[in-house]
Amino acid sequence: MVIRFEDLLEKVREYNPDADLELLRRAYVFSALEHRGQVRHSGEPYLIHPLEVATILAEQKMDVVTISAGLLHDVVEDTLTTTERLEGTFGQEVAHIVEGVTKISAITFSSTEERQAENFRKMLLAMVDDIRVILVKLADRLHNMRTLRFLQEDSRLRIAQETLEIYAPIANRLGMSKLKNELEELAFRHLEPDAYEMLGARVEKRRKASEGVVEELKRTITAKLQEAQIPVVEVEGRTKRLFSIHEKLRRQKIDLDRVYDFVALRIVTSTIRDCYAALGIIHQTWSPVPGRIKDFIAMPRPNGYQSLHTSVISESGFPFEVQIRTEEMHLRAEQGIAAHWKYKEGRVGAASDEPYFVWLRQLLEWQQEVRDPQEFIQNLKIDLYPEEVYTFTPKGQVKPLPRGATPVDFAYSIHTDVGSQCVGARVNGRMVPLRTPLKNGDIVEIITQAKHTPSRDWLNFVATSRARNKIKHFLEGQEKARAVELGR
Structure with a gap:
């Protein structure tokens, strides 16, 4: 166990050399003492759970206050510790986040109606005046989903459904695609195990068949971009996720062979100008599929996602998607910043939204100025649905x-x-x-x-x-x- 905690410290030290590691150490010891003797459904000591949650937060490069709250997020709910005691020991910020997470955990999501789910999502975002509460809750939910197999079937289904209806959409609204994707995949696996297995086998077969082609495409595109003197940070190939494919097949009533973005190449370049130049090279190399070019750089998605997307067909008739973005866009696409999601509510341009746009501009300016993640997060207090x-x-x-x-x-x-x-x-x-x-x-x-x-x-x-x-x-x-x- 001790080694695991040392790994966490190492992770934090890597991206935040000046971090207050003493706070983390105290939070870890406190959590270990409070959860002493408690065991998870898997039979493991309970302490593994807060450690894993803290590790997920460290992977997102969160500040030490948030990671400490991750280590302590269950002590008010599951032990005799009070919020007052936490505040006395760790300060107001840590206690406030833990209290917020505890409140959210106490809610039972009884109804599965679509509108009810949307209300919960809004309410969760509105309930917290500090976005870090949601980030800790999402990390908590992710680890619980990773270990869901140890629960009884009715609990598994309820938690997976709630994840799909409430937590994955929140992660999406916060632009956190990496976390959202994993939540969706895990929920799909538990909610529809047969469909998951069957589709998984078909996709794996198609992926194996296209492995060589993808490597060849990567080599070709890297050579073409170098020839045109377009700086490339990386080119990687990926297969579309099972849940995405499942949803697409169901929505469009098509077969797997008709999924054009089954395989995608992702090109990461240095500047926005390089992105558009790379798009030109790709269209000179392969035939673009008409109507499949999307410019999310000029028109970002509501959650702040930016990239150029195009679908092309190789010489051998192999369709694939290409996504082109800068390093900063790539980071934001994976980790998200808690910024642009209010557009989604369809209230753009209303007078009551003026302060929101001022806030958003401030946020983006801070983001450029503030290099210290802790300071940036402190500025990130939200009141999303003030009315x-x-x-x-x-x-x-x-x-x-x-x-x-x-x-x-x-x-x-x-x-x-x-x-x-x-x-x-x-x-x-x-x-x-x-x-x-x-x-x-x-x-x-x-x-x-x-x-x-x-x-x-x-x-x-x-x-x-x-x-x-x-x-x-x-x-x-x-x-x-x-x-x-x-x-x-």
Whole structure:
């Protein structure tokens, strides 16, 4: 075990020579003591899990605060340690991240409806004011997926489904394709083992058959680019991932032979100009497939991904895709930066998004200026969906409400009768006044009383039009009834 921790220190030292390794050492010892005697389903000591999570974070070149939080991410949930004790021992930042991860882990994702999944994804991103919480949670989920085979079948299926619906899309939105790809592959293997095995065998057969061709193509393209004096950092060949192929076959209802990007060559060059020059050379060497050129450099994907893509056909009739990008684009495509994903919500250009673009520009400027990963991450505080608050029923159903919404709004969002008969509310287990504004992640329980009716006073503090209309409707009905009484 000790050797494993030394490996982690070595990894961190490589990319961050000035890192506070003492903090990591203390976090490791603390985690080892707290998890002492605990065992995972695999039969291994529990400590292996936080170590693996910390290692995944170190591979992403995270700062020591995040890696320490990775080592400690389960101590509040699984041992007697409190957040206060963590804060006293490791400082506010580490404690804050661990607390965020603990909160997310406590959520049960009961419904599998598409909209519900999107709500959860939004809520997870909105719940954290520090993106590092999500990054630790993703690393935690990745290691749990790698060791999923040790769990009972029902747990395996539930966790794999949740990974596919919630965590892989979040990784994608953060531009972290490497992590997203592994999560998807592992989820596919557990959710559809037969399809996974069958497709795997067919793909392997086709990959073996094309191995020699790929090597030949790599040699040809390297020679052509050198001849044209285009600097090449690397040329590598890859086979499309199983989950991607599976989705493509299902979506387009085609056979494996029709997948043009089954094999792709990736060319990494020095500058953007070199990318376009390389594209020209490729089109002079092989015939491009019409309509298959995509310029993601000029028009990046919503999560910040940039590359040139083209599909070509070799002399022997072998179709393949070529991706061309700079080193920086390659790094960002694999690791992602927590930046551009808000476009995805389709709200580009709205006035409320102005601060977001200012923030994004700042972020990109910082990224160029700040070489220290810790300082960069510290600047990366997000409030992604400021106009929405994500709350829960005690059963874990998500209720998105506007900012400033109260328990009365929450009650009406469940049902008109629940709203009308609402006499009190518990938020996170504590009784609160009905005018209390709700916060992200609040679990709200409404207390009702039969025959209770809405109060006019509620109109002074409700935030949703639904609650306001229902209350007004009831009061008007009451006044009409009173007028009828008086008129008799």
